[in-house]
Amino acid sequence: MYKVLTLNNISVKGLERLPRDRYEVASEIAHPDVILVRSADMHGMEIPPTVKAVARAGAGVNNIPVAELTRRGIPVFNAPGANANAVKELVLAGMLLAARNICQAWHYVRGLEGEEAAMEREVEAGKKRFRGFELPGRTLGVIGLGAIGVQVANTALRLGMKVLGYDPQITVERAWQLSSEVAQAHSPDDLVARSDFVTLHVPLTETTRHKINAERLALMRPGAVLLNFARREIVDEEAVLAALDAGRLHAYVCDFPSPRIKDHPRVVALPHIGASTVEAEENCAVMVAEQVRDWLENGQVRNAVNFPEVQMPRAAGCPRLVVVNANIPNMLGQISTDLAEAGLNIADMINKSRGEIAVTLVDVEGEIPPEVIERIGAIDGVLSVRLIPAAA
Numbered sequence: 001m002y003k004v005l006t007l008n009n010i011s012v013k014g015l016e017r018l019p020r021d022r023y024e025v026a027s028e029i030a031h032p033d034v035i036l037v038r039s040a041d042m043h044g045m046e047i048p049p050t051v052k053a054v055a056r057a058g059a060g061v062n063n064i065p066v067a068e069l070t071r072r073g074i075p076v077f078n079a080p081g082a083n084a085n086a087v088k089e090l091v092l093a094g095m096l097l098a099a100r101n102i103c104q105a106w107h108y109v110r111g112l113e114g115e116e117a118a119m120e121r122e123v124e125a126g127k128k129r130f131r132g133f134e135l136p137g138r139t140l141g142v143i144g145l146g147a148i149g150v151q152v153a154n155t156a157l158r159l160g161m162k163v164l165g166y167d168p169q170i171t172v173e174r175a176w177q178l179s180s181e182v183a184q185a186h187s188p189d190d191l192v193a194r195s196d197f198v199t200l201h202v203p204l205t206e207t208t209r210h211k212i213n214a215e216r217l218a219l220m221r222p223g224a225v226l227l228n229f230a231r232r233e234i235v236d237e238e239a240v241l242a243a244l245d246a247g248r249l250h251a252y253v254c255d256f257p258s259p260r261i262k263d264h265p266r267v268v269a270l271p272h273i274g275a276s277t278v279e280a281e282e283n284c285a286v287m288v289a290e291q292v293r294d295w296l297e298n299g300q301v302r303n304a305v306n307f308p309e310v311q312m313p314r315a316a317g318c319p320r321l322v323v324v325n326a327n328i329p330n331m332l333g334q335i336s337t338d339l340a341e342a343g344l345n346i347a348d349m350i351n352k353s354r355g356e357i358a359v360t361l362v363d364v365e366g367e368i369p370p371e372v373i374e375r376i377g378a379i380d381g382v383l384s385v386r387l388i389p390a391a392a
């Protein structure tokens, strides 16, 4: 029985992919094999030695100690693209909220008092304060052209906007998806200087922390709108408040409230609901549940942020060894020598590496005695070795 610890609410649709006869899932469970998480902060958490995988039912993994888990030979899975449409829709809503001053106007109306005729007079008198602007012809700058950024860029074009993009590490897959009408910005400075709206879709890393700071805000067009549905720390909040107060920035729309920004009249801060749709929660949970299951039951890796992709069909009737090892010379040689010395024949084998980690799958003809597994586990550089019984 595999034990799965959930640190946040995970959609039932995903959990249903883990059959109850083989998986026990709970928010409190000793000796977990897997941890399923959304936004809970795992930095500083003691991660038990039984853990064989951590899975983020979402995109960002900045709440997970990925480097430490990599050193321990534990894959961290996520769900690339599974919540991208949900975030895209909220970004579009955010552009309209800012362009038409919708939150401020709504707030104004909720403060109105009195009888119908008086209220009508106040409405007509007050509405000029909320005059906005339209999207067609305006320029949207998208920083980060991954799953979300590409969808935001392509949809903005369909709304009649001009779109600039910046992503020096765009993948081939995303480049194929991106409309050829999206113009390339030469740098973040170039992008912010030429945009009426700037939207951020990069992961939080040391490189992206405070990507939008006072210097960059000073380059933005007067009256521009900044949207941040990526992570709070990508923006320097103090600098944003100063730009709003100076009238440079028209609005800051984000998914990350903090005490210092949430009440500013030109800030719209939502409670991290970018991925909070039924569809996105299901997509993410289903994707990571299936990936975790494939890892535990077949040793195959899909969508891990720290492990190589590894796929090998099961050889009929053969148990499988799953070895996680350091990406150094002669690991395969030592593993196959141990098997050969035990008189075991290898039916199929694959070895894939990424950075400091390699994964080796070996399908072996016949039973593998525990002492052979122990010997492989003791090879210098092997981080873990698991035996998966022959597929039924």
Ligand SMILES: NC(=O)c1ccc[n+]([C@@H]2O[C@H](COP(=O)([O-])OP(=O)(O)OC[C@H]3O[C@@H](n4cnc5c(N)ncnc54)[C@H](O)[C@@H]3O)[C@@H](O)[C@H]2O)c1
Pocket: 058, 059, 060, 061, 080, 081, 083, 084, 087, 143, 144, 145, 146, 147, 148, 149, 166, 167, 168, 169, 170, 171, 174, 201, 202, 203, 204, 207, 208, 229, 230, 231, 255, 272, 273, 274, 275, 276
């Ligand atoms: N608000 C929410 O609920 C919510 C939901 C999903 C994702 N997110 C956040 O949005 C981020 C992006 O999500 P995604 O699914 O598009 O991820 P993704 O991995 O598909 O795309 C990220 C893109 O950013 C690019 N990038 C990285 N560093 C960059 C830099 N310095 N400059 C320009 N581009 C850079 C990468 O090349 C990649 O193409 C996530 O990491 C997460 O933090 C928030």
Ligand SMILES: O=C(O)CC[C@@H](O)C(=O)O
Pocket: 038, 039, 057, 058, 059, 060, 061, 083, 272, 275, 276
């Ligand atoms: O799980 C959530 O609700 C937020 C997810 C989002 O921040 C992500 O990075 O995918």
